[in-house]
Amino acid sequence: MSANADSGSVGPSLCKVDNLHQQVLASFPLCQMIREDLTQNPRFCKLLAMLSQHVECHGLTLKLEKELEMAERDLQTQRLRWLCSESLHRLLREMVFEHSVRKHLSNVPAEDDMFYETMKHNLLVGQCVRQLDLSDYFKQDSPPLLGLDAQQILDLASTQKDLWKTRQRLPRELEKHFLKKCFSLLSYYHPGDEREGVKNMKLLHLSGQLDGKIKRVVCLKGKSYESAALLQQQTCCYISELFGCIQILQSLILDHRLKAQKEIDKNKIEYFEAKCEIVIQKIRAEMMEIQLDTYTEDTISAHRKITEKLEAELKASQGEKHAVDSMLSSFEFFGKEFEVLAEEYSRLRQEIDTKNWALKEFSYPTN
Structure with missing residues (x-):
């Protein structure tokens, strides 16, 4: 019983609020307001309702x-x-x-x-x-x-x-x-x-017809004004709804993009890895083709002989280097006195070479 009583009390109150909103919107047609604005601001709605008792729809007292x-x-x-x-x-x-x-x-x-x-x-x-x-x-x-x-x-x-x-x-x-x-x-x-009598009769009714036309034009202007106000109000409602739909669409697009971006990045990485592997294999194939075109059987056999000769010379040079190192180590055993004698010996060898070159130059026959 209490529930029914509550529902019965809520119904008339909702009807009163709805009627109040309709009264305010009808009293101020030039204001760009919608029903949601009045619902969100009940005190402002009551103020407008009280103001409508003292103000006309055009805003004048x-x-x-x-x-x-x-x-x-x-x-x-x-x-x-x-x-x-x-x-x-x-x-x-x-x-x-x-x-x-x-x-x-x-x-x-x-x-x-x-x-x-x-x-x-x-x-x-x-x-x-x-x-x-x-x-x-x-x-x-x-x-x-x-x-x-x-x-x-x-x-x-x-x-x-x-x-x-x-x-x-x-x-x-x-x-x-x-x-x-x-x-x-x-x-x-x-x-x-037409005859003059008929024209006179029509002329008597012409002013009334023109007055009717003028009143109709004034009425149509008033209706056009009301239609323009209604169209402006509906346009504001449509724009607000459109902005809400755009925001919902943007949120859906953003969520879908975030969910799909991970899969897209994974596919891109796999694609680039496969592409890099293909490029590497292609480079290797090009290198092998270049080597096959450059090195024939005769060239390879010649390179092998050159490699064997160079390896033999390398071994001989390493042996000489080992012998010289052992000799140097034995010379270092004698200390600084031997170092002085070695420097003196190198100086004398240099002077002997210089004098031999000069002697050779002076003994060269001239024309």
Whole structure:
């Protein structure tokens, strides 16, 4: 009963630990951690679990995450305002450019020419005023650009009458041009020749379709981000497992090499011994062949006769040497006085030989 109770208590505890590990790994997907790291460091795992209640998965605190969301919403609003104004400005410039192209290709009514020239002039004035405003903002202590201020540029704008006419006509022209661009976008997104009513119906649903596409792209980006984080985590696990397998393989290779090295060395020694024996036998065979080629039967018989003669002379020389040694030993018996007489005798013999040579030289007949 106690064993069953213990096993029952261990099971839920293991499940809690496993759930804790899963919670920590899910809360910090950017950290390169695996389950073994959390198992080996339980206190660090508990610290991360407590930290996950105050930190988002991206590493930001909850308060900072809210502030970041508010800042992003504000930035999105500012971007939308800027995009509206920039789109309108570019659309007006495009209308002016198209009018200038049409004017060079065909005759344009004077009213249209006046409208677009007024719009072009006022766009240029507005751009200059904006540049002056920016220069005043960034360089408040310095004088204005070219010594001009915004009011001086505004004085160069068109007359009130021309501005009033332009403003009265501008919404219609903007609507026409914008509708033209929308139709061109629709023809790109849904190519085909259709009636204007069908195009208008499709144009009403185009923004919703584009929003759906954008949301799908954002969703796919989020999934791609999650997949990249999961892939990075799996890559770290794979690399760690691969290193473990490499270490096991290295240990196996080392053990096998140490066991087989003794047998390999023994075989190498036997091989080299046999090779040395073969070389020695080959050298001996070459020496025997050289001796057989060098010493014939006549040469061997002559060498034998020479050897016998030399041995006889050697015996005779040894006998003479023995006789001289015995004579010398008898002379040594007389002591130092005989040594003096022997030196005197050798000196006299040398003088006699010298005088005989001189006498022979003087008695030699000359021409």
